[in-house]
Amino acid sequence: MRTRPIPAHNLKTTRSGDVRRRNILWRWRRLFYLVGLVMVTGVAGAGFVVSRIELPTAPPPEDQTTFICTAEVAPGACNEETAAASLHGEEDRVNVSLDEVPQVAINAVIAAEDRDFFEHGGVDPVGITRAALSDIRGSSASRQGGSTITQQYVKNVYLTNERTLTRKIREAVMAIKLEQEVPKEQILENYLNTIYFGRGSYGIGAASQAYFDKDVSELSLPEAALLAGLIRSPQRAEPYRYPEEAKRRRLTVLDAMLEEGMITQAEHDLSDEWPFDVYHDLALWTPSTGVDVSPSVSIFGGDYFLDYVRQEVTDRYGSDAVFGGGLRIYTTLDRGLQQDAYESVTEVLDQPGDPAGSLVAIDENGEVKAMMGGRNFAEDPLNLAVRGSGGDGRQAGSTFKPFALAQAAHEGISLESLIPTPSTKVFPGADNGDDWDVRGGCCGGTGTLVDATANSSNTAYAQLMLDLGPEAVAQMAEDLGVRAELGEAVNPSLVLGTANVSVLDMTSAYSTFASLGTHVEPRVVTRVERADGSLVEEFEAERTPVLSTEEAAGVTYALQQVIERGTGKAASIGRPAAGKTGTTQENRDAWFAGYTPRLTSAVWMGYIDNRPMDDVRGGLVQGGDLPSQIWSTFMARALEGEPPEEFVAPGDLGEGFPLDPVLGIGSSSGAPAPTPSPGAGTTGFEGTGTGTTDAGGTTDDGASAGAGTTEAAAGGGADGPAGPDGIPGTADDDGGTQPGPDGIYGTADDIVPDG
Incomplete structure (x- = not known):
């Protein structure tokens, strides 16, 4: 791979509980900070601080172009000649007067963002305290912002989003002074014309066109509530990709309007039931003309990364600073690796009608080096690699299993422990009181956790999930880097990949294993300068220990076996x-x-409309074939010329012991499960057999390159025949590519029940 600094791994051992405790302590520190801010603003309100702050006479000029540069550009050298993209004051903005905005839209924004706007003097101490207490409770669904509309406007126009006490105090004081000098109505009008609503639209006038293809004066109550709900992180509630989240936010705004007496119960209920099919199809939306991307970058799909950067910096610094403030934004994108990513995907998926593909690569410092979010941004701006920019993530399948393995290692479970791995298993009452029918075994019916991982045994991981608990595994996934709101997906089937995960999040989570258990928050921006070269902000790697070195090394050892002898043989790259x-x-x-x-790096493949990939090159697509091929192609090119590097040895994986399917992990009660050994009824790891046939007649593709087995009631039997599709045992973790003689897929798929 190209230039990368030597890592500075943090090898300190920290449990997930320690991470959560630190989060709680951070919330308490935030409370004390906000209480202090309330006290400061009280003094400011008396005129002591306000008199010392001068408001700029006008917002920053809109004729200074912002440049975005890739990782090869040194600090101080980002300019028109070296830039990968330029941002200028031609973003989609339609300024409107307050008189043009219908009262329902004004009320919706006030209810959503600042209920006491017409009562406070720029800062709302009650709102700050309420937001802090909500944050202390730790519910992500209920966290609130304490900033008033005036503070938000000040931040967007005059300041940056840097998270420092100095900036927060300046914001509060400037908000107070602004309210002393500018009428409330003018502040509200300015705010409505500058806030970002998503889809490249700045201001409520442009948002009305982008989402409803109508003038702002024609907005209805449900439409206004939808727009108001988008203000906080619009990319995470894009109605085209996140209809449920958009509906939830709309309902939250309607609830607030009802509480404030702005609407009646009947209006509330009718608006909540209003359908979403009136919105523009996002695929028809034309990207902002205020972004010019260098052809040398866009030809390899770099537009998607640069648009993601645009969204990130706009959320942080405000649209005026980004599109007119003359910033110099230094990013992590490696042009060479971006080309490798693009070509690795497009060279494999080169036929008409092929599925879409996405790839993200992150180095050991958390820097996103490549992002293949799509083929042609001008034709389809949906970024398949990230959540909120069009792509909402896709079901993870068995790539979620290592998060359960990490939790097992974290709890001290030996990876050499034996676990039942039958072809099929029914877990009574595990599916919300119903029986959970899981298919997909390996290893002759019993194997170690390492074996179950290499062969991707669904039945083994279903048992492991029930013993660990879905909540613990979900928390581990979050600690490792999965930022999806799992919600209802936190159930036993989560381990088999029922939750949506973005390619960026998947890459981030796996990079925690590579970094010896320390999560490094992914970054796309390293440095921001002003036009004169002065520093605005520099972004360092944020490291959080999640697993011990020993735990991470154990997980890595198991995942090495996937490539060496399991379902991922096609991903071999000739180095560890x-x-x-x-x-x-x-x-x-x-x-x-x-x-x-x-x-x-992580690779995803699938059709945008979510139809099955059942006829690609004449067959089914599985993780062990085309995605593994794309991954190995990219990694081989990215690492070309670099000497192979060994992983940290796992050492002693622990004394193996049976995993009792009834009493739970680590139980020594009852007779230990038999140790698999070569012979009748057992799958070996070096054979060339292809399948197993159980007593019920279902045929499984062998998940490892081992001999097939026949599972009789007593556990014996002669070696079974190959699966009917004739595909070797590396056919993938998630089932045969053709059904067995009983018409059922032998190992079904990641999502368990087939019928």
Whole structure:
């Protein structure tokens, strides 16, 4: 791979509980800070501080172009000649007067963002305290911002989003002074014309056109409530991609309007039921003309990364600063690796009608080096690599299993422990009181956790999930880097990949294993300067220990076996590497995520409309074939010329012991499960057999390159025949590519029940 600094790994051992405790302490510190801010603003209100702050006579000029540069550009050298993209004051903005905005829209914004706007003097101490207490409770669904509309406007126009006490105090004081000098109505009008609503639209006038193709004066109550709900992080509630989240936010705004007496109960209920099919199809939306991307970058799909950067910096600094403030934004994108990512995907998926593909690569410092979010941004701006920019993530399949393995290692479970791995298993009452029918075994019916991982046994991981608990595994996934709101997906089937995960999040989570258990928050921006070269902000790697070195090394060892002898043989790159395949129900999604010590990448494949990939090159697509091929192609090119680097040895993986399917993990009660040994009824790891046939007649593709077995009631039997599709045992973790003689897929798929 190209230039990368030597890592500075933090090898300190910290449990997930310690991470959560630090989060709680941070929230308490934030409360004390906000209480102090309330006291400061009280003094400011008396005129002591306000008199010392001068408001700029006008917002920053809109004729200074902002430049975005890639990782090869040194600090101080980002300019028109070296830039990968330029941002200027031609973003989609339609200024409107307050008289043109219908009262329902004004009320919706006030209810959503600042209920006491017409009562406070720029800062709302009650709102700050309420927001802090809500944050202390730790519910992400209920966290609130304490900033008033005036403070938000000040931040967007005059300041930056840097998270410092000095900036927060200046924001509060400037808000107070602004309210002393400018009428409330003018502040509100300015705010409505500058706030970002998503889809490249700045201001409520442009948003009305972008979302409803109508003038702002024609907005209805449900439409106004929808727009008001978008103000906080609009990309995470894009109604085209996130209809449920958009509806939830709209309802939150309607609830607030009802509480404030702005609407009646009947209006509330009718608006909540208003359908979403009136919105513009996002695929028809034309991207902002205020962004010019260098052809040398866009030809390899770099537009998607640069648009993601635009969204990030706009959220942080405000649209006026980004589109007219003359900023110099230094990013992590490596042009060479971006070309490798684009070509690795497009060279494999080169036929008409092929599925879409996405790839993200992150180095050991958390820097996003490549992002293949789509083929042609001008034709389709939906970024398949990230949540909120069009792509909302896709079901993870068996790439989610390592998060359960990490939790097991974290709890001290030996990876050499034996666990039942039958072809099928029914877990009574595990599916919300119903029986959970899981298919997909390996290893002759019993194997170690390492074996179950290499062969991606669904039945083994279903048992492991029930013993660990879905909540613990979901928390581990979050600690490792999965930022999706799992919500209802936190159930036993989560381990088999029922939750949507973005390619960026998947890459980030796997990079934690590569970094010896320390999560490094992914970054796309390293430095921001003003036009004169002065520093605005510099972004360092944010490291959070999640697993101990020993725990992470154990997980890596198991994932190495996936490539060396399991479902991911096609991902071999001739040097130490670890990873996991994944395929979802009906082959709608296929994944491979993997890493070397210094570079992590993940590949996703699937159709945008979520139809099955059942006729690609004449067959089904699984994680062990095309995604693994794309991954290995990219990694081989990215690491070309660099000497192979070994992983940290796992050492002693722990004394193996049976995993009792009834009493739970680590139970020594009852007779231990038999140790698999070569012979009748057992799958070996070096054979060339292809399948197993159980007593019920279902045929499984062998998940490892081992001999097939026949599972009789007593556990014996002669070696079974190959699966009917004749595909070797590396066919992938998630089932045969053709059904067995009983018409049922032998190992079904990641999502468990087939019928």
